[in-house]
Amino acid sequence: MKKLFERLYNGIVKENPIFTQVIGMCPTLAVTTSVGNAIGMGLATTVVLICSNAAISLVRKFIPSSIRIPSFIVIIASFVTMIELLLEAYIPALYSSLGIFLPLIVVNCLILARAEAYASKNNVISSIFDGLGMGLGFTLALTVLGAVRELLGTGKILNIAIMPASYQPAIIMILAPGAFFVLGILMALLNVYRSKKVAR
Amino acid sequence: MxxxxxxxxxxxxxxxxxxxxxxxxxxxxxxxxxxxxxxxKQEAMINVLPSADSFEEAEANDEIEEVQIGSKDGEKVGYALTVISKGYADPIEIMVGITNEGVIEGIEILASNETPGLGDNASEPSFTDQFKEKSTTLKVSTSGASSDDEISAITGATVTSVAITDGVNKAIEYVESQGGGAQ
Known part of the structure; x- marks a missing residue:
């Protein structure tokens, strides 16, 4: 039990995929234009991460190490395609709001990284929790980024006006450069915090 | 080996x-x-042309992807036209509902791949509702619509706004060529 909580803590805080490991940057920078998009992408990635970690952990003993990467990619891509088809058929509203994010998950290296670094070496239950922890850590980081960008770029969060009406939205924050600004500043602040903690 | x-x-x-x-x-x-x-598709047609209750496909031309003639109680009331316009990313598919008189009842974005948070906002009612009641060839204004034939662009997504307006203009021209419209 303790190990499972450790996995969650590890994914969300200690080895946060975005702020510590800095992987999966492409979707991170692209979809964090609003909180809604960030949460949608984060949760969709979490589901795929849990499924692919479980599946890869199950078959880890059958896959020779020299062909593990192509095998993992085939398994991950199949999962994403199946989830995409099922969503389109049975939950079309969610499918259309996720739009381009779903196919983007296939190329999110976070999923391949967890398959390689964790699921291929550990049992199914811990791998599922590892996927859950990493997924939630990814979602949390995306949401924070999305919140800062949406607030500064439009003055609203989830379409609710937060800033006073006199606030002039800085459009650049929801354009591509804004993603780099916010990510860079957040990472710098976290590093300051961490280095102070170590010094103490 | x-x-x-x-x-x-x-x-x-x-x-x-x-x-x-x-x-x-x-x-x-x-x-x-x-x-x-x-x-x-059914839902979209009803949304863009609420005054009709049944639709029948008619022959399209080069400019228009699909023509559906909407009627109510057996009488033709207008068109639900699907047009394709080059967007910022991929082509944008737009459905435009126009009455016999050439007045737009509504538009809907059927498919687009525009930037989330920017061009993607084109499907929001705050943008699409601007087209309602218009009947002339439209222009895009980046500083807010000031006259009847202007549509105010989405901030940060002028290309998308222009693409959609061009698509709607094609639909208006089609209805005019069919003898409807406000000449």
Whole structure:
């Protein structure tokens, strides 16, 4: 039990995929234009991460190490395609709001990284929790980024006006450069915090 | 050599199982997806041309992707036209509802791949509702619409706004060429 909580803590805080490991940057920078998009992408990635970690952990003993990467990619891509088809058929509203994010998950290296670094070496239950922890850590980081960008770029969060009406939205924050600004500043602040903690 | 054959065999097996599963899911979801698409289209046609209650496909021309003639109680009231316009990313598919008199009742974005948070906002009512009641060739204004034939652009997505307006203009021209419109 303790190990499972450790996995969650590890994914969300200690080895946060975005702020510590800095992987999966492409979707991170692209979809964090609003909180809604960030949460949608984060949760969709979490589901795929849990499924692919479980599946890869199950078959880890059958896959020779020299062909593990192509095998993992085939398994991950199949999962994403199946989830995409099922969503389109049975939950079309969610499918259309996720739009381009779903196919983007296939190329999110976070999923391949967890398959390689964790699921291929550990049992199914811990791998599922590892996927859950990493997924939630990814979602949390995306949401924070999305919140800062949406607030500064439009003055609203989830379409609710937060800033006073006199606030002039800085459009650049929801354009591509804004993603780099916010990510860079957040990472710098976290590093300051961490280095102070170590010094103490 | 033996090794390569063995590894190839395993990889083949994994790929075959995955392909089989995807094929199976594709097979069972094909029908519901098809049904969803037809329903979504029906809904879109009613949304853009609320004064009609039944639709019948008519012959389209080069400019228009699809022409549906809407009628109520057997009498033709207008058109639901699907037009394609080059967007910022991919082509944008727009449905425009225009009455016999050439007045727009509504527009809807059927498919687009515009930037989330920017061009993607084009499907929001705050943008699409601007087209309602218009009947002349439209222009895009980046500093807010000031006259009747202007549409105010989405902030940060002028290309998308222009693309959609161009598409709507094509639909207006079509209705005019059919003898409707406000000449």
């Amino acid at each position: 033996k090794d390569i054959a063995k590894l190839g065999g395993i990889l083949f097996l994994i790929a075959a199982i995955c392909a089989g599963l995807v094929g199976f899911v594709n097979e069972i979801t094909k029908e519901p997806i098809e049904r969803q698409k037809i329903e979504a």
